[in-house]
Amino acid sequence: MDVSSNPFAFDPVAAWHAVRARVAAAALAAGRDPHSVALLAVSKTFNAQAVWPVVQAGQAALGENYVQEGVEKIQALRALQANVAWHCIGPIQSNKAKLVAEHFDWVQSIDRLKIAQRLSQGRAATQPPLQVCIQVNVDAGPTKSGVAWAQATALAESVHQLPGLQLRGLMCIPDPQPTAQARRANFARAAELFAQWQQRGWPVDTLSMGMSEDLEDAIACGATMVRVGSAIFGRRAAAPPVR
Ligand SMILES: *Cc1c(COP(=O)(O)O)cnc(C)c1O
Secondary structure (H helix, E strand, O other): OOHHHOOOOOOHHHHHHHHHHHHHHHHHHOOOOHHHOEEEEEOOOOOHHHHHHHHHOOOOEEEEOOHHHHHHHHHHHHHOOOOOEEEEOOOOOHHHHHHHHHHOOEEEEEOOHHHHHHHHHHOOOOOOOEEEEEEEEOOOOOOOOOEEHHHHHHHHHHHHOOOOEEEEEEEOOOOOOOOHHHHHHHHHHHHHHHHHHHHOOOOOOEEEOOOOOOHHHHHHOOOOEEEEOHHHHOOOOOOOOOO
16 A cells, blocks of 8 residues: 555655744744744654655754664764754763764753763864753743753853853743743743843854744744754654663
8 A cells, every 4th residue: 555645644744844834924923034943853753764754855953852862863864965963952961972972963952061061072173063052941840951040141151161062042941831921921031041142242043942832932032943843743652762
C-alpha cells in the first residue's frame, strides 16, 4: 500500500508549511516583518528519517533536548550533507558539555556559569564560537530550569566574556497559562530583560520564546525565534528516551 495516499497519515512537511503560515500571520498581526521571526524545528524523539523531509523542504535549524540523541542525528544528517544549524535546547550535565560544544552550533539552555565555562573550554579554536542564549526562568516556576530573573544579567555578563561563546540573547519556557493575558505577561518579562541587554550595548539579537501552543502570544511580545516541535512533527511519545 502506498502510505502517501493515506489521508490519515500525518504529513510533517504540510504541518511545517502550516506552522510557517502561523508564524507569518502572527508577525503581521503584531505589525512586524514576518522575516523577523525565525522558526526552530524541535526534532527531539523523532529520528533522522522522520526529520529529513522537513529539512529537504527547507528547514535549516533544528533543536534537540537530549545530547546523545542529538549527536546521533547530527551525524546522520551530516552524512547526507544536510546544511542544518543544530540548537541544544535541553538541560546539560557538565560531563556532556564537551560533546555539546563539539557537535552543536547553538546552545539556548545556559543557566549557570559552570556549564558555560565547560562549553567554552570544549569549543575548538578551529570552530566558530558557540552561539548561546541564557535560559531565564521568567515565571519562577518551582520545578523549572533557567536562571532566576534577578541573576540573569550577571550570568549573561560573565558568559559574554567567555572566548568560545558568543552571547546571542535569551530563551524562556514559561509554564502553560489558560489566558492570552497571562501568557503575554510572562513573555513581556522576558522581552523587558532582552531590551535591557540591548540597552547595555550587547549585540544580542535572539529572543527565543513560544512553542506549538503559544507562539502567537510570544510573537506579539517580540519573540525573534519560536521553537516548535509537535505542531510540525506530530505528537511525541510521552516519555523521553532513557540515556
Ligand atoms: C520540546 C520543546 C519545545 C517544543 O515544544 P512543542 O510544544 O512540541 O512545540 C520547545 N522548546 C523546548 C525547550 C522544548 O523542550
